[in-house]
Amino acid sequence: MIAATKSCLAISGGVGGAKLVLGLSCQLQADKLTIVANTGDDFDHLGFTICPDLDTVMYTLADLADRESGWGQTGETWQFLSALEQLGGDTWFQLGDKDLATHVVRSSELNKGKLLSQVTHDLCQSLNIKHKLVPMTDDRVATLIHCQSGEVLAFQHYFVRDHCEPAISGYSFSGIDSANRCPGFSRALQDPDLGAIIICPSNPFVSVAPVLDLDDTAELMTEHAAPVIAVSPIVAGVALKGPAAKMMAELNMPSSALGVAEYYADRYPGLLDGFVLDLADASEAIAVQALGMVPLVVKTVMTSLPDRQQLAKDVLKFASELCQA
Numbered sequence: 001m002i003a004a005t006k007s008c009l010a011i012s013g014g015v016g017g018a019k020l021v022l023g024l025s026c027q028l029q030a031d032k033l034t035i036v037a038n039t040g041d042d043f044d045h046l047g048f049t050i051c052p053d054l055d056t057v058m059y060t061l062a063d064l065a066d067r068e069s070g071w072g073q074t075g076e077t078w079q080f081l082s083a084l085e086q087l088g089g090d091t092w093f094q095l096g097d098k099d100l101a102t103h104v105v106r107s108s109e110l111n112k113g114k115l116l117s118q119v120t121h122d123l124c125q126s127l128n129i130k131h132k133l134v135p136m137t138d139d140r141v142a143t144l145i146h147c148q149s150g151e152v153l154a155f156q157h158y159f160v161r162d163h164c165e166p167a168i169s170g171y172s173f174s175g176i177d178s179a180n181r182c183p184g185f186s187r188a189l190q191d192p193d194l195g196a197i198i199i200c201p202s203n204p205f206v207s208v209a210p211v212l213d214l215d216d217t218a219e220l221m222t223e224h225a226a227p228v229i230a231v232s233p234i235v236a237g238v239a240l241k242g243p244a245a246k247m248m249a250e251l252n253m254p255s256s257a258l259g260v261a262e263y264y265a266d267r268y269p270g271l272l273d274g275f276v277l278d279l280a281d282a283s284e285a286i287a288v289q290a291l292g293m294v295p296l297v298v299k300t301v302m303t304s305l306p307d308r309q310q311l312a313k314d315v316l317k318f319a320s321e322l323c324q325a
């Protein structure tokens with residue numbers, strides 16, 4: 001286990017990352033864990049600012065997340081969506097009645113001039129979340145999906161409306177050049193007690209890269225004394241959630257845990273100190289080591305709360321071993 005005085009910074013996208021975040025929150029005191037959520041998936045829809053990854057992590061930490069899908073709220077009702085349909089409104093993005101309250105509050109507070117990080121803090125307080133959850137930035141960054149057809153799609157149009165069906169040729173992050181890390185993210189990176197930077201099992205291209213590409217984040221992390229550890233979102237060649245494996249195939253990368261490690265090594269040389277693979281991918285550990293990362297082979301598939309807690313324990317123990325190495 002990471003020493004009691006050390007703190008941890010976790011980088012997360014949506015559903016897959018939130019599972020490990022929950023495990024980490026069970027292992028670490030509130031003041032020892034900062035969670036940074038990707039906001040490249042955010043978009044304006046029906047007059048609301050929607051922040052899917054922030055909300056997924058927030059609902060997961062508050063034990064409100066829908067257990068089957070991982071996003072939205074459990075026990076949701078859909079009166080708003082039905083009424084919207086009757087009026088001929090856009091219903092491809094499913095907004096439940098309870099979830100809608102989050103978007104109403106967030107949007108009205110942002111419209112009053114509050115920063116996304118302040119609004120996130122207030123929402124977390126209302127939901128009794130103790131650990132620090134911050135957006136990667138208070139500025140607008142939008143992930144764009146470049147399709148092989150030549151079309152460029154806003155992320156939620158690609159992901160939800162078009163069910164990730166278009167073959168992709170690349171991705172980009174509009175607004176990233178002028179965006180800054182939010183203050184809570186920078187504070188966590190400057191914390192002298194920072195003992196681990198954990199990249200949760202989230203999509204490396206569209207959930208993690210927007211965070212690492214902000215400012216000098218990747219450089220700061222690479223130079224940081226704390227070990228940077230990524231958990232593979234690909235197990236046995238399959239993404240446990242979302243289009244990561246399909247994207248890898250379309251981008252001519254091997255759809256494997258090793259392919260993820262190679263991508264990180266190539267795009268962010270020297271960033272990763274450790275790489276966590278599932279037992280099913282144990283045979284790839286030696287090739288991961290050859291990339292200059294220490295591999296850890298454990299069960300990474302998280303189907304229950306004990307699984308999430310166990311993976312969090314394993315990753316924190318790995319971090320403290322890497323600190324001592």
Ligand code: FO1
Pocket residue numbers: 013014015041050051052053055056071072092093094095099156159160
């Ligand atoms: N994902 C879906 O697959 N379909 C939806 O209709 C949908 C609605 C939705 C509403 C609010 C929210 O916070 C998230 C929602 N998501 C939905 C999930 C989300 O769009 C994706 O999981 C992430 O953007 C990918 O990390």
